[in-house]
Amino acid sequence: SILSRWRGVQDRDGGRTIRMASEDARTVKKDIRVGVEGLIGSTPLMKIKSLSEATGCEILAKVEMMNPGGSAKDRIALALVERAEAEGLLRPNSGDVVYEGTSGSTGISLAMICRAKGYRAHICLPDDTSTEKVDLLEKLGAEVEKVPPASIVDSRQYVNQARARANERNSDDSIEGRGLFADQFENEANWKAHYDHTGPEIYQQTGGEVDIIVMGAGTGGTISGVSRYLKQLLPNLKVVLADPPGSGLYNKVKYGVMFDIKEREGTRRRHQVDTLVEGIGINRVTRNFDVGRRLVDDAIRVTDEEALAMAKFLVEHDGLFVGSSTAVNCVAAAKYALNTAGPGHTIVTVICDSGARHLSKFWKAVGPIGGELGTSSLEDILDLSST
Numbered sequence: 142s143i144l145s146r147w148r149g150v151q152d153r154d155g156g157r158t159i160r161m162a163s164e165d166a167r168t169v170k171k172d173i174r175v176g177v178e179g180l181i182g183s184t185p186l187m188k189i190k191s192l193s194e195a196t197g198c199e200i201l202a203k204v205e206m207m208n209p210g211g212s213a214k215d216r217i218a219l220a221l222v223e224r225a226e227a228e229g230l231l232r233p234n235s236g237d238v239v240y241e242g243t244s245g246s247t248g249i250s251l252a253m254i255c256r257a258k259g260y261r262a263h264i265c266l267p268d269d270t271s272t273e274k275v276d277l278l279e280k281l282g283a284e285v286e287k288v289p290p291a292s293i294v295d296s297r298q299y300v301n302q303a304r305a306r307a308n309e310r311n312s313d314d315s316i317e318g319r320g321l322f323a324d325q326f327e328n329e330a331n332w333k334a335h336y337d338h339t340g341p342e343i344y345q346q347t348g349g350e351v352d353i354i355v356m357g358a359g360t361g362g363t364i365s366g367v368s369r370y371l372k373q374l375l376p377n378l379k380v381v382l383a384d385p386p387g388s389g390l391y392n393k394v395k396y397g398v399m400f401d402i403k404e405r406e407g408t409r410r411r412h413q414v415d416t417l418v419e420g421i422g423i424n425r426v427t428r429n430f431d432v433g434r435r436l437v438d439d440a441i442r443v444t445d446e447e448a449l450a451m452a453k454f455l456v457e458h459d460g461l462f463v464g465s466s467t468a469v470n471c472v473a474a475a476k477y478a479l480n481t482a483g484p485g486h487t488i489v490t491v492i493c494d495s496g497a498r499h500l501s502k503f504w505k506a507v508g509p510i511g512g513e514l515g516t517s518s519l520e521d522i523l524d525l526s527s528t
């Protein structure tokens with residue numbers, strides 16, 4: 142029994158443990174989270190040991206994969222739904238349906254929140270989305286609609302489909318329940334969730350000792366919300382965008398234009414989106430990116446080869462199994478530390494989701510992890526001559 146266990150301890154340390162235990166019982170507060178919503182946010186901040194040692198900087202990561210739905214998107218899914226509820230656009234258990242166009246994490250988070258709150262979720266996604274994400278959506282009871290991938294022609298295709306489906310529902314009075322288009326790219330509840338929570342958490346967890354933040358942007362909600370909050374308190378903070386191949390954001394930050402300028406021909410060319418990285422990189426300026434755009438100080442391009450090598454490096458050295466956008470973030474953080482900042486700085490980045498979401502596509506390309514312990518160095522895996 143507990144009592145005899147305590148007695149055993151008491152015998153060994155002369156009664157000190159029993160006194161401490163009863164004092165704890167008086168001062169301790171209950172700590173109960175209510176529902177899955179209660180598990181969202183307050184994620185840990187982790188020092189990545191290998192990258193910190195190799196760069197001489199303190200490289201810290203906000204572990205967003207520890208949200209109940211497995212990514213930072215839980216925060217915005219909750220915020221989008223709660224905003225709609227406050228505006229009277231959603232009523233629980235009345236047949237209302239939340240529609241969203243997403244290639245992954247936001248759909249999973251919305252499906253989870255909708256279940257918890259009494260709504261249905263209808264997710265439109267490109268039909269090349271990794272199978273484990275589609276499976277997960279279906280297991281969470283979301284209705285999944287696959288739309289042909291058309292990122293080069295019109296990256297908004299699946300988003301437009303979701304908007305059209307919501308409108309369809311709302312224009313037919315014979316259908317029970319209203320439709321809500323969540324609109325993560327343009328809805329400002331997205332960046333505000335990061336301004337209200339993710340930013341303040343980082344400030345608290347570092348005691349305000351942060352010099353640089355580095356992260357990619359999909360909707361742009363995370364980078365905008367976190368930057369807007371932290372830059373008010375830390376005017377010297379540097380914000381660095383990590384950008385995968387094919388994304389136009391790098392050029393937007395560096396040169397103010399989204400397109401490749403082909404100088405000789407004088408033409409503007411859209412980037413071809415051709416990367417294994419999911420969740421970050423885009424070829425338009427969304428509302429959620431735009432509200433923080435002027436706070437982004439620098440940008441770093443990351444190749445797929447570097448991201449794949451970093452994913453492997455983090456498993457080999459740290460036992461850290463991450464998804465593709467996290468690998469891009471870590472490459473950019475390490476490059477900025479080595480090439481620009483120099484040692485002695487504190488850099489915060491984001492672990493967006495786990496490698497488990499990326500087994501069939503990104504991790505398939507990483508290849509096998511050898512039995513020997515990690516011996517590769519950052520210089521081996523990164524092209525430090527490019528930024």
Ligand code: PMP
Pocket residue numbers: 212245246247357358359360361362363364419420421464466467493494
């Ligand atoms: N990583 C992953 C896995 C994502 O799904 C996303 C968003 N689509 C991001 C990073 C980027 O976050 P944000 O949309 O806030 O820019």
